[in-house]
Amino acid sequence: MLRLENVWKVFDQGTINQKVALKGVDLNIKDGEFVTVIGGNGAGKSTLLNAVAGTWPVTKGRIFIDGKDVTGIPDYKRASMIGRVFQDPMLGTASEMQLEENLALAYRRGKKRGLGWGVTNEERKLFREKLAALGLGLEDRLTTQIGTLSGGQRQAVTLLMASLSAPKLLLLDEHTAALDPATAAKVLEISDSIVREEKLTCLMITHNMTDAISLGNRLIMMNEGNIVVDISGEDKKKLTKNDLLQKFADVAGVQEETDSVLLS
Amino acid sequence: MTVIDYLYSLDPAKLLKNLPGGVAQGILWGLMALGVYITFRLLNVSDLTVEGSFATGGAVAVVLITGGGPQWLRALFGASSGQFPTWAALLIAFVVGVLCGLVTGMLHSYLGIPAILAGILTQLALFSVNLHIMSMSSNIPVSVDKYELYVSSRYVLRSIPIAAVIVAVIIGILYWYFGTEQGSAIRATGNNPVMSSAQGIDIERMKMIGFALSNGIVALAGGLVAQYQGFADVNMGRGASVIGLAAVIIGDVASKAIFKGHINFAVKMTFVILGGIVYYAVVILVLWLKLNTNDLKLFTAIIVALFLGIPYLQSRKRESFTSAAKGGSGNAET
Numbered sequence: 124m125l126r127l128e129n130v131w132k133v134f135d136q137g138t139i140n141q142k143v144a145l146k147g148v149d150l151n152i153k154d155g156e157f158v159t160v161i162g163g164n165g166a167g168k169s170t171l172l173n174a175v176a177g178t179w180p181v182t183k184g185r186i187f188i189d190g191k192d193v194t195g196i197p198d199y200k201r202a203s204m205i206g207r208v209f210q211d212p213m214l215g216t217a218s219e220m221q222l223e224e225n226l227a228l229a230y231r232r233g234k235k236r237g238l239g240w241g242v243t244n245e246e247r248k249l250f251r252e253k254l255a256a257l258g259l260g261l262e263d264r265l266t267t268q269i270g271t272l273s274g275g276q277r278q279a280v281t282l283l284m285a286s287l288s289a290p291k292l293l294l295l296d297e298h299t300a301a302l303d304p305a306t307a308a309k310v311l312e313i314s315d316s317i318v319r320e321e322k323l324t325c326l327m328i329t330h331n332m333t334d335a336i337s338l339g340n341r342l343i344m345m346n347e348g349n350i351v352v353d354i355s356g357e358d359k360k361k362l363t364k365n366d367l368l369q370k371f372a373d374v375a376g377v378q379e380e381t382d383s384v385l386l387s
Numbered sequence: 388m389t390v391i392d393y394l395y396s397l398d399p400a401k402l403l404k405n406l407p408g409g410v411a412q413g414i415l416w417g418l419m420a421l422g423v424y425i426t427f428r429l430l431n432v433s434d435l436t437v438e439g440s441f442a443t444g445g446a447v448a449v450v451l452i453t454g455g456g457p458q459w460l461r462a463l464f465g466a467s468s469g470q471f472p473t474w475a476a477l478l479i480a481f482v483v484g485v486l487c488g489l490v491t492g493m494l495h496s497y498l499g500i501p502a503i504l505a506g507i508l509t510q511l512a513l514f515s516v517n518l519h520i521m522s523m524s525s526n527i528p529v530s531v532d533k534y535e536l537y538v539s540s541r542y543v544l545r546s547i548p549i550a551a552v553i554v555a556v557i558i559g560i561l562y563w564y565f566g567t568e569q570g571s572a573i574r575a576t577g578n579n580p581v582m583s584s585a586q587g588i589d590i591e592r593m594k595m596i597g598f599a600l601s602n603g604i605v606a607l608a609g610g611l612v613a614q615y616q617g618f619a620d621v622n623m624g625r626g627a628s629v630i631g632l633a634a635v636i637i638g639d640v641a642s643k644a645i646f647k648g649h650i651n652f653a654v655k656m657t658f659v660i661l662g663g664i665v666y667y668a669v670v671i672l673v674l675w676l677k678l679n680t681n682d683l684k685l686f687t688a689i690i691v692a693l694f695l696g697i698p699y700l701q702s703r704k705r706e707s708f709t710s711a712a713k714g715g716s717g718n719a720e721t
């Protein structure tokens with residue numbers, strides 16, 4: 124489904140700010156896998172997701188989605204295969220446009236944008252059903268300007284948008300980190316049910332170890348631009364928070380391991 | 388001259404007589420401001436190309452109407468001899484304006500030049516191009532007695548409804564276009580480029596289309612203004628971007644004062660035109676008050692600077708170190 128072969132990313136190469144953010148990552152994710160990603164601050168988690176999304180070209184290595192080499196394809200052309208939700212709830216939606224306009228933009232991901240109507244009545248019906256399933260009462264607010272919704276509502280809408288045009292991959296980058304605990308739990312629940320119902324392959328970065336353990340069927344830990352722990356299947360089900368802390372201490376060489384080191 | 392003498396010298400009848408001319412000019416410059424609105428408000432970039440493309444539109448229209456231009460083009464519209472159709476002259480002005488916008492778009496997207504600088508470069512280049520279009524003369528007259536023109540300051544009362552109809556049609560087309568899939572993608576690009584890319588929108592292409600459409604409309608407005616004033620001039624676009632901003636801002640403030648909540652896009656565009664009319668009504672007033680018209684651009688710049696600055700000042704007032712030092716604005720709970 125998703126395959127990374129020896130992927131490197133160097134930022135500001137040749138300058139004093141040079142930073143090697145990915146150091147030859149190899150990763151193979153199977154269809155339908157739900158992978159949670161953890162690691163300390165600056166470990167390269169976001170860089171990994173951006174590499175997959177095509178935010179910028181990688182420095183070295185190859186990326187395949189569904190067997191197709193996408194290494195040379197920019198983000199907007201990969202978008203038909205990929206749904207994304209960012210940490211900042213403001214980034215995922217167009218605040219000055221209406222709820223239905225935002226959904227319609229997402230619904231046309233990967234299709235040609237011509238001179239047909241931006242939103243059709245059939246689509247409105249579909250959007251209303253999908254919004255009702257979120258259970259946030261948004262189905263009657265199709266023409267509301269997105270900017271007037273709360274952060275949690277916007278994140279839920281972004282999730283819906285990310286899944287709307289049947290992507291092959293869903294990329295979630297700490298998408299609940301900016302929300303209050305109750306809202307975060309709700310958005311996480313929605314994420315989980317969307318991934319299940321749409322049978323999506325998903326990569327989810329989280330700073331919450333409990334979530335990383337309880338959600339998904341595979342867990343990877345990153346450190347200094349590499350994947351250092353990769354657990355799936357029965358091992359993942361048996362995993363405890365203490366195991367994870369221990370593993371982190373092992374790879375990072377940290378003696379007094381605390382949550383804050385790992386979570387930051 | 389005493390104040391009494393001065394006041395006595397102001398003739399209200401003259402103000403009334405000149406107001407319709409202000410309305411006509413306001414509508415035509417309001418159309419120019421619609422072009423500015425597309426880049427400034429929808430795409431969220433400042434495009435200074437307009438100062439050049441406005442004059443380009445005027446030059447192209449007047450040269451074609453007065454019998455110039457390439458022979459193949461004249462033949463194409465059946466005007467090898469006789470007058471080039473006025474509508475076709477405006478259409479060509481629009482197309483040339485689109486090309487001006489594309490140049491700025493390419494400088495920005497392909498060469499990575501910041502939008503403002505890209506616009507300034509195109510504008511500078513257009514000054515020479517416009518002189519070439521006008522065969523190296525800086526001013527070409529076009530007389531309403533000799534040629535069929537849509538609008539003219541000689542027939543103000545007839546020009547107003549014609550200008551209004553042209554502008555209404557263009558607002559209608561823009562209203563439709565920005566409601567289409569492509570138009571929505573352009574608005575999304577201006578509103579949130581990160582989200583737009585993630586939704587598969589080629590944002591560089593959308594910006595390109597926006598620059599092109601904006602300058603097409605600006606050039607079309609230039610073609611109409613040249614007809615109205617009876618000449619095309621290489622300098623006719625000087626200050627156009629700021630006048631456009633003034634109209635956009637006046638329209639913004641007025642529409643928000645009148646309507647609460649969501650404002651329909653067609654209404655917003657109509658208020659940009661109204662903003663142009665208000666601007667020119669003020670110009671007429673300034674002329675009537677016998678103030679020095681050379682100061683007009685100074686007034687315009689000050690007013691636009693104030694309106695652009697007001698939102699910032701308001702937020703500073705709510706959230707400033709000075710008020711923090713005094714114990715804050717006291718709304719922590721709400």
Ligand SMILES: Nc1ncnc2c1ncn2[C@@H]1O[C@H](COP(=O)(O)OP(=O)(O)O)[C@@H](O)[C@H]1O
Nearest residue numbers: 134135142144163164165166167168169170171
């Ligand atoms: N666009 C960028 N330009 C320069 N350096 C970057 C950029 N993005 C990330 N980095 C650097 O790459 C490293 C990994 O960052 P990131 O992937 O964001 O870490 P995280 O695991 O916290 O998400 C960090 O040192 C960061 O400063």
Ligand SMILES: [Mg+2]
Nearest residue numbers: 168169170296
């Ligand atoms: Mg990150």
